[in-house]
């Protein structure tokens with residue numbers, strides 16, 4: 230029966246929840262009486278109170294009970310520090326921590342890993358001891374990238390998981406709804422508090438035709454990015470269906486879901502199918518596949534005639550490979566136009582470095598297809614003309630491609646295999662080939678290409694594409710090389726065209742697990758001591774934020790009025806700052822340093838209204854804090870897009886911010902602001918943005934009457950004149966309590982005290 234199949238081989242006491250989910254879904258079906266999308270089935274069957282809660286897509290807030298939590302090392306620090314400060318003694322649902330973000334690429338896999346372990350010892354020790362203490366599975370440095378490990382071990386059809394990383398949706402490749410959240414949400418779920426999510430809309434993507442030739446699963450999501458842009462998926466789950474689905478491997482579906490984060494989607498998901506069965510069996514989970522088969526129609530695929538809020542059609546037969554960038558993942562160029570477009574736009578035509586792998590594209594199949602291209606080049610006496618870096622997604626993939634000769638091919642091709650970790654994808658890259666500021670091009674099979682993301686160099690034009698095209702372009706080192714059409718010259722002087730990439734989807738000899746990199750929580754974990762040195766530069770126990778004093782916010786300063794794009798990278802930079810993720814004081818020194826000040830179009834240079842002098846944003850904010858001047862930050866569209874980094878909310882709160890006022894928010898960041906007790910407000914009239922000056926004083930009025938759906942009145946004083954504008958918010962009743970308590974965590978503590 231459904232009762233006795235474990236959720237994973239590491240969670241012997243937690244079982245597949247299908248029977249229970251179906252019971253809950255029946256309750257919801259009785260209420261809604263309509264065909265349901267797959268997304269709705271999975272979400273609604275995880276409702277805390279299926280009989281009572283409001284369910285309206287795009288409107289109501291759902292209180293959900295996720296099955297599990299995953300956290301990576303950069304975000305887990307703050308989440309665990311928060312969990313520790315809640316005073317509970319064990320996590321409420323199966324949870325894992327993955328060490329992948331703190332490993333810098335410098336030389337190659339082995340030495341880089343050794344160095345990272347030494348350098349980050351304090352943090353890894355903190356993560357492993359707190360994991361042991363609170364009954365959390367711990368994946369050591371070198372184990373691989375969180376989303377790949379989740380796919381290999383934990384994801385299953387119908388799963389509802391939250392993860393403290395924006396690419397958590399990767400698990401949709403196995404039919405789970407996996408949502409990227411901030412650490413504060415993870416703390417809720419670990420503390421057995423229902424997790425709140427605004428009921429998403431559902432965008433249906435009807436795939437027809439078949440993937441073949443140079444076209445890869447990555448092109449589906451690159452095309453989606455072109456169609457929907459970086460914010461088109463906001464507030465929606467993207468649900469794929471149609472005959473084309475079966476032509477995509479399970480890991481290929483994961484690639485597509487992974488990068489749904491780039492279009493702002495809450496998550497993405499594929500219906501349970503044979504490709505998932507194949508992958509489950511190959512990864513030792515045939516029992517899960519067998520159980521899922523029983524629930525295929527009722528729970529794990531969409532109902533016939535279900536209603537999508539929007540439908541997008543993509544014909545895989547005519548889908549041309551795409552290369553997206555630079556600087557934004559939605560700027561799509563068909564490979565046949567890339568050279569021409571690059572010339573027109575003055576993108577540096579020479580590619581400096583090609584990088585494949587990352588959580589997005591490092592499956593056995595991806596590696597095999599790239600190796601087939603590399604081998605074709607080698608057979609013609611060619612190799613990569615530029616550095617070619619490979620990041621395996623997991624120790625299991627690394628060990629398997631090592632055994633199967635794929636790494637040998639990459640080495641002969643001139644490639645370097647980096648550690649099983651994020652590395653250059655998150656700026657953990659000791660790049661030496663170009664100087665800071667130098668204009669240059671790189672091509673990756675990653676998912677994200679914001680300015681400075683990979684190497685902290687604003688001159689780097691980063692393009693994202695499939696691993697296949699990345700590999701092919703490494704041979705010429707040129708953006709204007711189209712492997713579908715253009716010929717190469719072999720060492721023998723003869724012209725040839727690269728063959729279309731081919732590879733096994735799954736290893737014929739099975740996966741080689743490689744080294745054992747997992748550490749399960751010990752039986753008597755509660756006795757483990759977690760130590761945080763008060764003198765530590767990297768970890769700091771968290772004192773609670775102050776409660777709201779019940780008064781209106783009067784004459785707030787405008788710390789910064791931000792112009793243009795403001796992602797969480799602009800608010801709280803990554804790269805070298807990653808090491809302070811567990812130390813709020815220290816990391817706050819990066820606050821807003823990447824955001825453009827509307828007053829002077831400069832980064833990290835704002836006027837201190839107390840002294841009249843210009844200075845770095847964090848320094849000015851500290852000065853305001855010392856002088857008890859509360860402030861707001863003002864921004865434009867899709868503010869906070871990019872990641873689930875709650876530091877982007879914690880830092881403004883820590884340095885005296887009380888509200889962020891923008892034209893629109895990215896979902897995860899908006900929630901994170903609310904969790905930390907900040908007011909997340911949007912201009913009712915977007916043009917009111919223009920009324921805010923650097924010297925303006927803003928007052929937020931009638932805050933004691935704050936209510937769902939009711940705008941906040943804001944008085945804007947400019948010199949002698951004053952005028953009132955309306956600000957909207959999306960706070961619900963519970964979130965208003967977070968604001969009043971000073972933070973969501975403060976409220977949890979109040980609840981625990983009864």
Ligand code: SF4
Pocket residue numbers: 329330374375376394396587588589650651654655675676
């Ligand atoms: Fe790591 Fe990059 Fe994937 Fe994020 S997107 S988990 S940084 S590999």
